[in-house]
Amino acid sequence: MRITKFIAISCLLASTVAGGLLFQAGAAENDSQKRIGYGRGGRMQGGGVSERSKEPIQPIPITFDDNRAKTDLGLKLFFEPRLSKSGWISCNSCHNLATGGADNLPTSIGHKWLFGPINAPTVLNSKFNLAQFWDGRASNLKEQAKGPIANPMEMASNHELAVNVLQTIPEYVKWFKEVYGEGKITIDNVADAIAAFEETLTTPNSRFDWWLKDYDDKISESELQGYALFKEKGCIGCHNGFGVGGSDYQKLGVVKPYSKDVQTLGRYHVTKKESDKFVFKVPLLRNIELTAPYFHDASTWSLSEAVNIMAEYQLGTTLTKDETGNIVAFLKALTGDQPSVIFPILPPSSESTPKPNRN
Amino acid sequence: MRITKFIAISCLLASTVAGGLLFQAGAAENDSQKRIGYGRGGRMQGGGVSERSKEPIQPIPITFDDNRAKTDLGLKLFFEPRLSKSGWISCNSCHNLATGGADNLPTSIGHKWLFGPINAPTVLNSKFNLAQFWDGRASNLKEQAKGPIANPMEMASNHELAVNVLQTIPEYVKWFKEVYGEGKITIDNVADAIAAFEETLTTPNSRFDWWLKDYDDKISESELQGYALFKEKGCIGCHNGFGVGGSDYQKLGVVKPYSKDVQTLGRYHVTKKESDKFVFKVPLLRNIELTAPYFHDASTWSLSEAVNIMAEYQLGTTLTKDETGNIVAFLKALTGDQPSVIFPILPPSSESTPKPNRN
Structure with a gap:
């Protein structure tokens, strides 16, 4: 025990000293760059303002987990199969943190093996989206989180049932009380906790982000050429910012009508404006190598082909083979630290918990 | 960096010293008690031989992760949905480490939402089973692991396809080579790695185990009475050892024919012996409060009712209400530290990886 204490104290001292040093280093730089911390990826970073901060893509900032009780609750709910009617499908079933925050399927498998109508977007970095879902029908992550729970083709539960399940599990009642100060669980708070957890799911420290912070040797010549082409050809017009996408809606088929899928109307479903037919939220390109198949209609599994389709x-x-290759190389340099989470241990149901229903 | 090194060296020194001290302490005791270490639960334990070591239930030993490269590979494979035909179902889908190593469903949901014929047993502490599956048809975990991958009602892949998928993912090729020294992945090695990981999934440090190690205040009077009844009434005859079960086959309906399910013949399927009809492997009672519903036929969700059915x-x-209550209290004291795992990050498929097939 004495040894454990010694280690604990050493570590505490060491981290205090390190914190102090880094804080001082930061203080000498621009104030807006001062926040230093650990993301779920786990690596520390600091430093000054780079000339490259003027680039149209910004490195993903390392963020603080400001409310650990809430994000931990959200983590549990994210992996909670009892939020579904069957007791078998969780948020993670379709937004699998093991595989880039998506399910790598053309469209998701839901309750009773029903297939969804559209490719599941990744949950990683989804906080950088201007709105959620391909058609932007949810204005934020909290609103989004409520959707799949009650969608009969996804988790197939309903908000009342989902809340009832949690309310009959004493540990959840305790945790919600700790975070929200109320003994009564609400679907709003369920969604709020899930969204808070999802906001931690960013992927900093991609090699391209290091390059943006002046570490020249982090990316190769081919990747750098790919980035130059990405700007020169115009991809950057839509795919920019922290998420390399997600900040805008665009028509799929700007210069040539998109013929691979003429059923899915996109943003039109929300606005009912004729001009919004085939308009979709621009997807994030962060970690894109991890989330095949591509596009809302999953029309290709090949990243090269996806790049060529966009160009067309x-x-x-039309891109040359070399140009496509370089752009793909650049896109692969956007893969960042994947969120590291400890797989949650969920509390058991009580005898009054509504039973799962597989039918 | 210097500080990090200092911490690392301090920790290394400290643990070496601690290791030495504990080893010496152990040396003074019975040799068989000498192994001390960390399980996935994370707490350390040592100590001498208790009088209670003669009890018919033994505390779960803390085990060493002797081959971390192999168990880490097994962890990835355990959560690998691409071992299934659909690319959506993994070992963890039915043996969810978040919920006691089981799925808390009457029978598991498999490919195309097919329902399995029997309740999925927990993977936790399954190394203590004399054989695997309810009918013991797999003699060990390695043999068991091959079953669900190729079962059309479960993961619905086949061994050739599952291996092909892994073989086309460069990271898996590298990891298998590191562990098994071969560039060619085999289903035997896949199963071996999964089994090695599963062997780490023990749940030491239950309150009852602490009591077995002379910590009297770890369990209540009611729990202790429950244990006395558990022995007195005869439950202990089958439910004993490390796993509180798992070391024997028994007929369900010894003194009264079991009428709730007359379809499932159990061990008879393996031996074809008439006397093995309705004979099943005695299930483990460790963490039993986490794994409702109960019995091979999931005939009850209530632990009290399960105890009463066994008595009958x-x-x-026939047990009095108080007797049942005390036995249930004792059973809940068998819940140990649940395995703590970092959710794995899986490598992306390559363009030659066979595509998932949801149909």
Whole structure:
């Protein structure tokens, strides 16, 4: 025990000293760059303002987990199969943190093996989206989180049932009380906790982000050429910012009508405006190598082909094989630290917990 | 960096010293008690030989992770949905480490939402089973692990396809080579790695185990009475050892024919011996409060009712409400530290990886 204490104290002292040093280093730089901390990826970073901060893509900031009780509750709920009617499907079933925050299927498998109508977007970095779902029908992550729970083709429960399940599990009642100060669980708070957890699911420290912070040797010549092409050809017009996408809606088929899927109307479902037909939220390109198949209709499994399709339908250009290769190389440099989570241990149901229903 | 090194060296020194001290302490005791270490539960334990070591239930030993490369590979494979035909079902889908190593369903949901014929047993502490599956048809965990991958009602893949999927993912090729020294992945090695991981899934440090190690205040009077009844009434005859079960086959309905399910013949399927009809492997009672519903046929969700059914059909006795309550209290004291795992990050498929097939 004395030895454990010694280690604990050493570590505490060491981290205090390190914290102090880094804080001082930060203080000498621009104030806006001062926040230093651990993301779920776990690596520390600091430093000054780079000339490259003027680039149209920004490195993903390392964020603090400001409310650990809430994000821990959200983590449990994210993996909670009892939020589904069957007791078998959780948020993670379709937004699998093991595989880039998506399910790598054309469209998701839901209750009773029903297939969804559209490819599941990744949950990683989803906080950088201007709105959620391909058509942007949920204005934020909290609103989004409520959708699949009650969607008969996904988790197939309903908000009342999902809350009832949690309310009959004493540990959840305790945790919600600790976080929200109320003994009564609400679907709003369920969604709030899930969203808070999802906001921690960013992927900093991609090699490209290090390059943006002046570490020249982090990316190769081919990747750098790919980035130059990505800007030159016009991809950057839509795919920019922290998420390399997610900040805008765009018509799929700007210069050439998109013929692979003429059923899915996109943003039109929300606005009912004729001009919003085939308009979709621009997807994030962070970690794109992890989330095949691509596009809302999963029309290709190949990242090269996806790049060529974009060039053809959105930019009216044809890329050479080398150009495509370089752009793909650049896109692969956008893969960051994947969120590291301890697989949660969920509390058992009580005898009054509604039973799962597989039918 | 210097500080990190200092901490690392301190920790190394400290643990070496601690290891030495504990080893010496152990040396003074019975040799068989000498192994001390960390399980996935994370707490350390040592100590001498208790009088209670003569009890028919033994505390779960803390085990060493002797081959971390192999168990880490097994962890990834355990959560690998691409071992299934659909690319959506993993070992963890039915043996969820978040919920006691089981799925808490009457029978498991498999490919195309097919329902299995029997309740999924927990993977936790399954190394203490004399054989695997309810009918013991797999003699060990390695043999068991191959079953669900190729079962059309479960993961619905086949061994050739599952291996092909892994073989086309460069990281898996590298990891298998590191562990098994071969560039060619085999289903035997896949199963071996999964089994090695599963062997780490023990749940030491239950309150009852602490009591077995002379910590009197770890369990209540009611729990202790429950244990006395558990022995007195005869439950202990089958439910004993490390796993509180798992070391024997028994007929369900010893003193009264079991009428709730007359379809499932159990061990008879393996031996074809008439006397093995309705004979099943005695299930483990470790963490039993986490794994409702109960019995191979999931005939009850209530642990109290399960205890009463056992009394009626196996022991020919009727328990008072108090007796049942005390036995249930004792059973809940068998819940140990649940395995703590970092959710694995899986490598992306390559363009030659066979695509998932949901149909």
